[in-house]
Amino acid sequence: MRIQHEKAQQSPQKRLQQMVDRLRESDCRITPQRYAVLRVLAESTDHPSAESMYANLIDQYPTMSLATVYKTIHLLKLRGEILELEFSDLGNRYDGKKPYPHPHVICTECGKIVDHEQLDLQAIINRMMAETGFKIVTNRLDFYGICPDCQETENNSE
Numbered sequence: 001m002r003i004q005h006e007k008a009q010q011s012p013q014k015r016l017q018q019m020v021d022r023l024r025e026s027d028c029r030i031t032p033q034r035y036a037v038l039r040v041l042a043e044s045t046d047h048p049s050a051e052s053m054y055a056n057l058i059d060q061y062p063t064m065s066l067a068t069v070y071k072t073i074h075l076l077k078l079r080g081e082i083l084e085l086e087f088s089d090l091g092n093r094y095d096g097k098k099p100y101p102h103p104h105v106i107c108t109e110c111g112k113i114v115d116h117e118q119l120d121l122q123a124i125i126n127r128m129m130a131e132t133g134f135k136i137v138t139n140r141l142d143f144y145g146i147c148p149d150c151q152e153t154e155n156n157s158e
C-alpha cells in the first residue's frame with residue numbers, strides 16, 4: 001500500500017527526517033554516504049540526476065560511489081519515497097521532496113525541471129474518471145518550454 005503524503009510544502013529538514021525514519025522503519029542502514037544522498041534529495045528543487053548528485057557529493061564524501069547513489073534511490077523507490085521521472089534524452093531525474101505525481105515544467109535547452117503547484121489536477125482527474133469509467137491511480141504531466149535563463153541567453157546572442 002502506498003503511504004499518503006501530505007501535500008503541504010515541508011521544510012527540507014522535516015523531509016530529510018521523514019526519509020530517514022521511513023528507511024529505518026524497514027531496517028535500512030543509514031550510512032553517512034546514504035544520509036548525504038537523502039540530504040541532497042530533501043534540499044534539491046531542481047530534480048537532480050543520480051550522476052549530478054554524485055558529482056555534488058564526491059568532494060565532501062571521497063568514499064561516495066555512484067553505486068551508493070543508485071542504491072539509495074532504489075531503497076526510496078521501493079517505499080514510494082521518491083518520484084522518478086524518466087526521459088529518453090535527459091535520463092532519469094528525481095524528486096525527493098514530493099514523491100507523489102505533480103506537474104513539471106521542463107526546459108528543452110538546458111534540461112532544468114521545475115514544479116508547478118497551482119494546477120488543480122484533482123478536478124481534471126475526477127472528470128476523467130467520470131467520463132472514462134477508469135479508476136485513475138497515477139499520472140504524469142510534463143510541459144516543455146524555454147526557461148527564463150535560456151531565453152535571456154538567446155536574446156543576448158542575437
Ligand SMILES: [Zn+2]
Pocket residue numbers: 107108109110111112146147148149150
Ligand atoms: Zn533552460
Ligand SMILES: [Zn+2]
Pocket residue numbers: 047095098102104114115
Ligand atoms: Zn517535482
